[in-house]
Amino acid sequence: MSGIKTLGQFIIEKQADFSYAKGELSRLLRDIGIASKIVNREVNKAGLVDILGDAGTVNIQGEGQKKLDVFANIQFISALTSGGECCIVATEEEDDFVRIDSPVSKNAKYIVCIDPLDGSSNIDCNVAVGTIFSIYRRKSVEGEATLADVLQKGTQQVAAGYVIYGSSTMLVYTTGKGVNGFTLDPSIGEFCLSHPNMRIPDGGNIYSLNEGNYVHFPEGVKKYLKYVQVHDEATNRPYTSRYIGSMVGDIHRNLIKGGIYIYPTTAKSPKGKLRLLYECNPMAFIVEQAGGVASDGFNRILDIEPTELHQRSSIFIGSKEMVTMAEGMMTEFS
Numbered sequence: 001m002s003g004i005k006t007l008g009q010f011i012i013e014k015q016a017d018f019s020y021a022k023g024e025l026s027r028l029l030r031d032i033g034i035a036s037k038i039v040n041r042e043v044n045k046a047g048l049v050d051i052l053g054d055a056g057t058v059n060i061q062g063e064g065q066k067k068l069d070v071f072a073n074i075q076f077i078s079a080l081t082s083g084g085e086c087c088i089v090a091t092e093e094e095d096d097f098v099r100i101d102s103p104v105s106k107n108a109k110y111i112v113c114i115d116p117l118d119g120s121s122n123i124d125c126n127v128a129v130g131t132i133f134s135i136y137r138r139k140s141v142e143g144e145a146t147l148a149d150v151l152q153k154g155t156q157q158v159a160a161g162y163v164i165y166g167s168s169t170m171l172v173y174t175t176g177k178g179v180n181g182f183t184l185d186p187s188i189g190e191f192c193l194s195h196p197n198m199r200i201p202d203g204g205n206i207y208s209l210n211e212g213n214y215v216h217f218p219e220g221v222k223k224y225l226k227y228v229q230v231h232d233e234a235t236n237r238p239y240t241s242r243y244i245g246s247m248v249g250d251i252h253r254n255l256i257k258g259g260i261y262i263y264p265t266t267a268k269s270p271k272g273k274l275r276l277l278y279e280c281n282p283m284a285f286i287v288e289q290a291g292g293v294a295s296d297g298f299n300r301i302l303d304i305e306p307t308e309l310h311q312r313s314s315i316f317i318g319s320k321e322m323v324t325m326a327e328g329m330m331t332e333f334s
């Protein structure tokens with residue numbers, strides 16, 4: 001295996017970065033990697049096994065759950081339960097947080113917030129989907145962890161990452177010391193380092209948002225849309241519109257090529273659609289660690305004080321120059 005560095009080897013090598021951890025965070029990241037491989041196996045066979053379509057249930061978000069939403073949720077909770085390093089899981093697919101009920105986990109140090117399957121609307125039509133996770137240290141030092149241990153600002157994350165089940169399956173994560181990407185080699189069943197030290201370009205010409213909501217966009221977003229669509233060769237405009245309806249897919253592409261992803265307030269989502277704890281915060285941590293910016297149009301995502309488990313936020317995330325331009329237009333109308 002010369003030249004190959006697996007996720008497990010990389011995590012062990014970086015162990016020295018976490019003075020406070022004696023291997024627990026490493027095991028937690030490996031537990032997430034294992035569950036991702038199990039989800040990947042089902043995503044890759046979707047269409048041949050009974051994993052497509054609706055589960056027939058509705059989650060607390062008011063969304064019809066897909067079978068893969070439910071399957072992925074079960075896989076991550078069970079991997080985190082058997083790993084023993086996590087005491088609470090907050091997941092998109094459960095109304096309340098899940099206290100990991102095992103003698104080992106009761107005193108475990110870590111909290112995981114997770115979107116087990118991001119981009120569910122794409123599952124049945126074979127477009128890239130993902131998983132998004134965020135890891136915190138519990139604040140309480142004794143007794144059972146509580147909601148207060150979950151509702152921590154994004155700046156308190158010790159790690160965050162995503163898996164993209166796309167043309168290849170990748171796991172991208174940060175622990176606050178840069179961003180590294182690992183591609184799954186199915187022939188050996190290992191995530192292998194393929195994108196060391198990922199950086200998002202400061203500038204870009206890709207914008208990602210659901211223009212179907214145009215009439216309800218804030219004036220600043222409408223002005224930004226007009227700006228990107230003007231013909232001006234000197235500034236490489238009009239930019240290119242790319243939007244696949246999977247936050248993980250849209251942001252991963254923008255991370256590689258440069259770009260901006262915007263999900264502003266809309267009539268249907270007056271507080272924004274994306275969830276702070278397990279979509280906005282982890283993606284903001286990753287993009288900032290890669291040199292980009294993430295805000296709600298006015299305030300840094302990572303500084304938002306959470307008050308509810310499934311609270312939503314607007315998000316403007318991506319290349320520094322593009323997000324700053326869009327924020328300037330939002331401020332003009334505030």
Ligand code: AHG
Pocket residue numbers: 063092115117118119120121210245246247248250273
């Ligand atoms: P999820 O599938 O986890 O509920 O998230 C879907 C999110 C995000 O992934 C995507 O960018 C956005 O919803 C798409 O929303 P619209 O279909 O309203 O554009």
Ligand code: MN
Pocket residue numbers: 061063092120
């Ligand atoms: Mn959903």
Ligand code: MN
Pocket residue numbers: 115117118119247279
């Ligand atoms: Mn999602």
Ligand code: MN
Pocket residue numbers: 092115116117118119120
């Ligand atoms: Mn989801």
